[in-house]
Amino acid sequence: xxxxxxxxxxxxxxxxxxxxxxxxxxxxxxxxxxxxxxxxxxxxxxxxxxxxxxxxxxxxxxxxxxxxxxxxxxxxxxxxxxxxxxxxxxxxxxxxxxxxxxxxxxxxxxxxxxxxxxxxxxxxxxxxxxxxxxxxxxxxxxxxxxxxxxxxxxxxxxxxxxxxxxxxxxxxxxxxxxxxxxxxxxx
Numbered sequence: 001x002x003x004x005x006x007x008x009x010x011x012x013x014x015x016x017x018x019x020x021x022x023x024x025x026x027x028x029x030x031x032x033x034x035x036x037x038x039x040x041x042x043x044x045x046x047x048x049x050x051x052x053x054x055x056x057x058x059x060x061x062x063x064x065x066x067x068x069x070x071x072x073x074x075x076x077x078x079x080x081x082x083x084x085x086x087x088x089x090x091x092x093x094x095x096x097x098x099x100x101x102x103x104x105x106x107x108x109x110x111x112x113x114x115x116x117x118x119x120x121x122x123x124x125x126x127x128x129x130x131x132x133x134x135x136x137x138x139x140x141x142x143x144x145x146x147x148x149x150x151x152x153x154x155x156x157x158x159x160x161x162x163x164x165x166x167x168x169x170x171x172x173x174x175x176x177x178x179x180x181x182x183x184x185x186x187x
Contacts, residue, residue, distance in 0.1 A: 009033045009042040013049045027053035041078055044070035061093035080116040084126045091133050100141055107133040
């Protein structure tokens with residue numbers, strides 16, 4: 001999808017992208033774009049960029065929801081081009097606030113829609129983001145389940161789950177009597 005840079009909302013969003021190193025200035029341009037929106041396409045684009053410059057996860061979620069809601073009302077050809085990216089951003093927002101089922105639903109919806117994009121690097125970029133989102137949701141679901149399992153454990157404090165990651169290369173430990181599991185991370 002080619003964006004029309006003569007559209008004032010698109011022009012302001014492009015200008016905002018160009019100054020994203022100055023977050024306050026970028027946000028001001030995206031807010032101006034939102035203020036002059038004329039239709040659902042304009043609103044979708046402005047909200048999408050506004051979501052990128054919010055102070056917290058809940059406000060980011062709000063703007064991503066607004067962007068998708070407006071995208072749902074634009075014509076099919078424009079919506080097809082917008083949907084995968086919007087699903088990625090909204091799914092990521094849901095994950096950030098702990099709404100795992102919503103995050104998974106948006107990742108799957110985005111993956112279903114990504115084939116509508118032209119076969120190029122952008123499509124692969126979005127597909128990769130959606131695939132990573134699905135993986136991050138799965139990891140969060142596993143950690144969530146493990147935490148629920150630890151909560152009924154005896155003790156005075158809340159249940160704890162520790163994620164253990166190797167700090168160096170994994171090598172076989174010659175001092176282990178049980179060699180069923182090679183790759184012990186001891187040195």
